[in-house]
Amino acid sequence: VSGIAYSSRRFAFAAAHRYWVDAWSAVENEQFFGRLTVPHGHNYALEVTVRGPIDPQTGMVINLTELKSIVNGAVVERFDHADLNADPLFRGRVPTTENVATAVWGLLAAKLGPERLWQVRVWEDDTLYVDYRGEGA
Amino acid sequence: VSGIAYSSRRFAFAAAHRYWVDAWSAVENEQFFGRLTVPHGHNYALEVTVRGPIDPQTGMVINLTELKSIVNGAVVERFDHADLNADPLFRGRVPTTENVATAVWGLLAAKLGPERLWQVRVWEDDTLYVDYRGEGA
Amino acid sequence: VSGIAYSSRRFAFAAAHRYWVDAWSAVENEQFFGRLTVPHGHNYALEVTVRGPIDPQTGMVINLTELKSIVNGAVVERFDHADLNADPLFRGRVPTTENVATAVWGLLAAKLGPERLWQVRVWEDDTLYVDYRGEGA
């Protein structure tokens, strides 16, 4: 074996969202979420980490062209220049960075296999990021 | 004199927007703007540059506490966690990075004076920025 | 359950420090620490990671307003624009990045609980960072 490594690739998408719990009144939402109830948006960054043995011939854990194609097809094309609140994945779920991370995990684990997908990191801006590794699902 | 310098300070705000020319049909808008017609958002960065003599006693071109207070009050509190298309400044004007820059210039020149305000730089993301220096207004 | 995630938020503070072991002579200090014995300073960055279940209603591991308030109150207001060597936490302890990290851990574990606090990462500059997770305390 040539070793087991963790390969990560960074993606970007720009999306709008607002925080709102349908079961709460407007007053409750504004008290809890403040300005987050107003539609605003972010340049999200997404780091996808795949874990596995390094192929002795190609020197790769995963073909990056394949990884880019999977993430762009399943995530970036869906969330880039989109309103997250309008996506069925966030029907009844507040589009927090945590929920974006678990949603991305779900979309990618179906394609990559949960044993290859190691971690999804979502940056909402350069001061806030959430890591999800499939725990507690 | 202790010299004339350019002092710049960086601010951030997260906002939603979409591109849409009211005078155009939906088809025309989609042909010209593509996915930009869908509500999405960005983490904007704003760099405000003030030019002037360095005060021989304080060593400052402008008191940064004063500058922060002016920019936060006039710009950041207005645009942060906001939908730019809902702001009267963008009524009938597409909220492009160019138009955000000239809007910020207008808000700040009124407070700082156009002779002190040297440049407004607006970053929509880390690949796109617009500079405006009051030319052609 | 909606999953267990790791939410991280980044903070900043600017502080002065110097390296000096009281039990050593000046010559020994200069031999071991070199220029680090001279008072200098850094723009520190601090990343605080909280681990826990995502609240099914709010979609959050921790309310970020609460986290910001705790970290600002316990750490940033204490260390920002301060001389670390003058802080009682560094009496008899060299304010290395390692010791800053464990000091921050102590301040935050008392507020957040050691079972929620997952990791403290302290960047001295963009080439040096230390992670502390409560091990060996």
Next chain:
Amino acid sequence: VSGIAYSSRRFAFAAAHRYWVDAWSAVENEQFFGRLTVPHGHNYALEVTVRGPIDPQTGMVINLTELKSIVNGAVVERFDHADLNADPLFRGRVPTTENVATAVWGLLAAKLGPERLWQVRVWEDDTLYVDYRGEGA
């Protein structure tokens, strides 16, 4: 004990490389690697993480002067302004980011000891990085 921490330092080197499997035909290489078969290059960043107890007197996991000297001597002077394909470490091995990471691990584990060396992270650019922790070697 003062705690067990993870100290990381970032290094940089600029190198050229191309992807080519000697056992494959030119057509096969071009089909699999595309433009990566053409000599090109990168500004690599390297993050070396050392894990260990914090020395109660010096407040350090490892003396950074010592760490810098080891990494510069064993890695940076070898790979900076070099053609990776010409290095004996990559004879018969494609210089992918994965293989650069395991090669760096090998060079550093010999000097630092595998029980102190915790992780090697290699960034090929700011969208791609690989972590290696000595697994599966």
Next chain:
Amino acid sequence: VSGIAYSSRRFAFAAAHRYWVDAWSAVENEQFFGRLTVPHGHNYALEVTVRGPIDPQTGMVINLTELKSIVNGAVVERFDHADLNADPLFRGRVPTTENVATAVWGLLAAKLGPERLWQVRVWEDDTLYVDYRGEGA
């Protein structure tokens, strides 16, 4: 008029190069250029600035889709994953950052017009950049 602004967009390409003056001996080249004579490479960043009036209807100085298409077609596809020394533009010219900048200017001025093209900035890495504005050509 809605104002005259400067719109800048950032691009990236990874290329190999070496410094070598054909008219000099190997000894002279090594004395002057040192390790730069060995093939190595960089992740270049390119910032292209276009100056002009903001279109009152679209709010743009230049359509970014058009700008991206021009720069990708004329520059990025040519220099990305390429060996600069093999490009006819650098026959008899050392591929310094300065010469890369003037070469990019030449390629883009032909497409954008020298009166719209305001500046080309080329970053060789994050510590070195060159600006060219068509002066002295």
Next chain:
Amino acid sequence: VSGIAYSSRRFAFAAAHRYWVDAWSAVENEQFFGRLTVPHGHNYALEVTVRGPIDPQTGMVINLTELKSIVNGAVVERFDHADLNADPLFRGRVPTTENVATAVWGLLAAKLGPERLWQVRVWEDDTLYVDYRGEGA
């Protein structure tokens, strides 16, 4: 001529400082400068821009090895790991970013010549920078 370009190189130094006007009382200083009166510090970044014709043979505006040697010798070795208030250049002058920029200009113009030195940019942190171009001296 091969064109006239602007070559910039980025340097770093870590220094301590505090703001204090000797002619003011402690109360006046604290009212005006607030927490800036307490010794603290920063990771400064310095960008030095040289303007000139590109040498047709070497392809350079200035030999970077020469530029690095001049700036390291005149500025970085002086200010790195230093207390700016203890430097004779800041005797009776508050070590603001503005005054650091003009001080650096003075140190470098003596070595590079004011006709080659185009601009000095000093970043105190990643939200504040000052440009000085020799105006009003």
